[in-house]
Amino acid sequence: MGVNKIENSSRIISGATVSENESLIKEFPELDKISHKFTPKETLGKRGLVFKDKATLLALCAVQYAIEDSGLDFSNEEIKNTTGVVVSSNLGNVDTICETIEIINREDSNSLSALNTPRASSNVITSNIAIKYQLRGPNITLCNGSSSGTDAIRISNNLLNTNRAKRVIVVGVEAVNQFVQSLWNGSFRDDDSYCELVECAACVILESVENKPSLIEGDLPIVATVQTGILENIESHLGDLEVSPPVQWFVPNTSLDGINKIRKVKNILNDRKINMVFHDLCQVVGDSYGAQGVLQCVIGTEILKHNQESIIIASSGGNRGDYLSTLTLRKE
Amino acid sequence: MSVLVTDTHMITSIGNNTEDCFSFMCDGKVGLSPVQSIRSSKFNVQSLYEIDDYFNEELRVTALLKQVLNEILGKNGPFIDKRVTLIVGTGLKETRGLEKWFNGEVTLKAQDYNFGSLRESLPDYINEIHVLSGACSASLYALGLGEDLLRLHQTDVVIVAGCDVIVESMHGYLDKAFYKHPKNLRPFNKDRAGTMLGEGAAAIILEREEDINSHNGEGQFVRLKGVALNCDAYHETAPSLESITNCINNALLRANVTTEDIDLIMAHATGTDLNDLVEIESIRNVYAREILTQLPITGIKAMTGHTSGASGLIGLIIGIEAIKQSKIPPTLFLDNPMDEVTGLNIPNSCIENVNVKRVQINAFGFGGVNAVAILEERGFGGE
Numbered sequence: 001m002g003v004n005k006i007e008n009s010s011r012i013i014s015g016a017t018v019s020e021n022e023s024l025i026k027e028f029p030e031l032d033k034i035s036h037k038f039t040p041k042e043t044l045g046k047r048g049l050v051f052k053d054k055a056t057l058l059a060l061c062a063v064q065y066a067i068e069d070s071g072l073d074f075s076n077e078e079i080k081n082t083t084g085v086v087v088s089s090n091l092g093n094v095d096t097i098c099e100t101i102e103i104i105n106r107e108d109s110n111s112l113s114a115l116n117t118p119r120a121s122s123n124v125i126t127s128n129i130a131i132k133y134q135l136r137g138p139n140i141t142l143c144n145g146s147s148s149g150t151d152a153i154r155i156s157n158n159l160l161n162t163n164r165a166k167r168v169i170v171v172g173v174e175a176v177n178q179f180v181q182s183l184w185n186g187s188f189r190d191d192d193s194y195c196e197l198v199e200c201a202a203c204v205i206l207e208s209v210e211n212k213p214s215l216i217e218g219d220l221p222i223v224a225t226v227q228t229g230i231l232e233n234i235e236s237h238l239g240d241l242e243v244s245p246p247v248q249w250f251v252p253n254t255s256l257d258g259i260n261k262i263r264k265v266k267n268i269l270n271d272r273k274i275n276m277v278f279h280d281l282c283q284v285v286g287d288s289y290g291a292q293g294v295l296q297c298v299i300g301t302e303i304l305k306h307n308q309e310s311i312i313i314a315s316s317g318g319n320r321g322d323y324l325s326t327l328t329l330r331k332e
Numbered sequence: 333m334s335v336l337v338t339d340t341h342m343i344t345s346i347g348n349n350t351e352d353c354f355s356f357m358c359d360g361k362v363g364l365s366p367v368q369s370i371r372s373s374k375f376n377v378q379s380l381y382e383i384d385d386y387f388n389e390e391l392r393v394t395a396l397l398k399q400v401l402n403e404i405l406g407k408n409g410p411f412i413d414k415r416v417t418l419i420v421g422t423g424l425k426e427t428r429g430l431e432k433w434f435n436g437e438v439t440l441k442a443q444d445y446n447f448g449s450l451r452e453s454l455p456d457y458i459n460e461i462h463v464l465s466g467a468c469s470a471s472l473y474a475l476g477l478g479e480d481l482l483r484l485h486q487t488d489v490v491i492v493a494g495c496d497v498i499v500e501s502m503h504g505y506l507d508k509a510f511y512k513h514p515k516n517l518r519p520f521n522k523d524r525a526g527t528m529l530g531e532g533a534a535a536i537i538l539e540r541e542e543d544i545n546s547h548n549g550e551g552q553f554v555r556l557k558g559v560a561l562n563c564d565a566y567h568e569t570a571p572s573l574e575s576i577t578n579c580i581n582n583a584l585l586r587a588n589v590t591t592e593d594i595d596l597i598m599a600h601a602t603g604t605d606l607n608d609l610v611e612i613e614s615i616r617n618v619y620a621r622e623i624l625t626q627l628p629i630t631g632i633k634a635m636t637g638h639t640s641g642a643s644g645l646i647g648l649i650i651g652i653e654a655i656k657q658s659k660i661p662p663t664l665f666l667d668n669p670m671d672e673v674t675g676l677n678i679p680n681s682c683i684e685n686v687n688v689k690r691v692q693i694n695a696f697g698f699g700g701v702n703a704v705a706i707l708e709e710r711g712f713g714g715e
Contacts (some may be wrong), residue, residue: 080565085563090443090446091445094430097431100501101431101434101435102434105435108373108375109374109375109504110376110507112505112508114505114508116505117505117506117509117698118569118699120427120501120502121465121502121697122425123465123466123697123699123701124568126699127563127568127698127700128568128699130563130565130700131565131566131567131568131700134566136564136565136575136578137562137563138563139466139561139562139563139565139699139700139701140464141465142462142463142465143445143463143465144446144462145446145451145463151460155462155477158480158481158484159480161480161484162480162483162484164476164480164561179434183430183433183440184442186440186441187440289442323460325460
């Protein structure tokens with residue numbers, strides 16, 4: 001497989017996660033301030049819930065927290081005109097489709113509510129975010145399977161690098177309901193690498209490195225450089241690096257094939273005396289599927305804020321026919 | 333840096349390849365038929381623009397996409413020593429498969445909802461695959477992202493694809509919303525009764541012009557000058573005049589052309605009250621009246637139905653054929669045109685022997701996702 005080495009980069013302004021899973025904060029205490037429980041009524045207000053599916057609500061909550069933390073004024077027209085939205089979600093509207101078929105089974109199309117029409121298309125999440133904050137930049141919904149979250153960040157970088165946007169709100173979200181659970185278990189229960197699907201939303205706000213840093217005071221901004229297919233090329237990406245404390249690598253939930261590849265890279269790095277610490281979010285919270293890449297990025301950013309010299313590598317994908325997508329984060 | 337479209341392929345309800353689809357469109361063939369792939373008795377509208385095949389497939393749109401990709405990859409691959417990216421734009425993904433899974437009719441894995449089974453069967457030389465779920469502008473959005481990858485030198489060959497089939501859920505909602513139960517799709521007609529789902533799959537190959545061997549000759553390829561992408565951020569289904577106007581202006585800017593340079597507009601023209609009205613008004617916002625008396629504007633959905641996410645790419649391929657063959661397909665069923673198109677040049681029958689050098693293609697989707705692309709004949713004009 002060819003390797004796409006990409007030099008472009010962007011800056012992470014803020015991030016947030018929304019999840020009921022407490023294991024995340026136990027494992028990564030750095031997340032404490034930006035990790036939230038799912039309380040849509042309190043966060044969005046009662047009217048904010050009407051006719052919205054759960055994936056959309058999770059995403060809207062995560063975006064709201066990230067926007068509040070960003071210190072940016074999203075009522076500013078220039079910001080509205082130049083901000084894009086990229087959402088990664090594989091199973092986002094499964095519940096809507098199944099519930100719709102239930103009604104059609106029982107009766108017919110006349111019993112459907114036309115108000116639910118937008119939910120029949122899974123870009124409903126992305127358009128809801130844009131509508132709420134009037135964000136008129138490119139609006140993209142990716143469903144690339146396991147690598148989708150990392151790909152969303154890569155695509156967002158490209159939007160910044162081609163001047164299609166000056167900042168991008170990136171969200172990864174999967175909602176769990178009876179239909180999704182049934183589909184997930186039916187698909188993967190017998191896999192060696194089976195992992196429960198975890199419901200969560202993760203959001204990062206990226207801006208172009210060409211921009212003067214938007215942060216006023218406080219935390220130093222982080223630079224994210226994005227590469228794909230890095231597994232074979234990790235040595236050249238790390239360059240002449242001598243890293244201490246260790247490089248932290250968020251590994252994907254891999255099939256046996258993927259685990260062999262990781263082992264091979266581990267050996268190479270051991271030879272170079274590069275210390276790696278591995279985090280497998282699937283073991284910590286479960287498989288966040290379309291959200292995984294963005295969740296890795298949020299956690300990695302918080303780790304970097306607390307660790308001066310570290311480097312974060314985050315990989316997702318690499319199984320079930322999905323290729324491996326990777327990004328790296330370094331302090332600016 | 334110039335980007336070329338080096339090959340195209342498509343399947344719709346009126347033809348199994350690009351040449352046939354274009355030829356039959358110029359003849360005014362309509363792909364309407366009593367629908368077989370869904371339970372027609374559950375709906376008021378029971379004739380749609382269905383592809384007359386693949387009914388035995390469990391995952392029908394995946395099979396259709398696979399067919400189109402196999403065809404174009406078979407003709408053009410393998411791409412030795414090149415990085416290859418596939419980007420698929422779809423409005424509805426494998427929703428029909430999900431619907432049948434829910435009713436216990438087929439086996440479906442979670443990843444199949446996003447063409448997972450297709451991914452595993454594609455050749456190894458495809459390095460990466462992106463699937464955009466982007467409503468009715470999905471495949472033109474995919475085109476824009478593909479163009480960016482080439483301009484950023486992050487890949488060498490981009491296959492842009494679009495695909496959608498008829499699904500019960502979306503057809504059900506449209507069936508409920510369009511209470512006049514349209515018998516056919518009538519763009520720009522005063523009596524238009526709403527949009528109707530169609531089926532289609534399309535694929536094109538994009539490469540940087542500098543990478544194409546010089547012996548491939550002039551005139552065979554068409555240049556992609558630019559794609560503008562934006563979002564209304566206004567309403568979940570209703571379009572925004574200002575935002576669509578901006579998107580058209582932005583496309584012309586990115587393509588470094590003016591309104592005087594365009595010879596054809598492939599309209600989105602879905603046959604709904606709102607889209608057709610807002611689209612014409614936005615065109616009037618951008619183009620001067622004098623230009624619009626001559627500039628052909630055509631909408632092909634009267635023949636193919638609304639092919640959802642595939643529609644943008646299908647419009648693009650028809651635009652390419654218009655350039656190559658100097659022919660423009662008609663807008664059918666315009667017996668009672670809406671007042672807003674008075675003075676415009678919307679052909680009711682095929683226009684032949686017409687000089688078409690540059691084409692604008694529109695695609696606007698639910699959620700306010702807009703994409704406008706500009707094509708140019710190769711060997712004409714500058715960078």
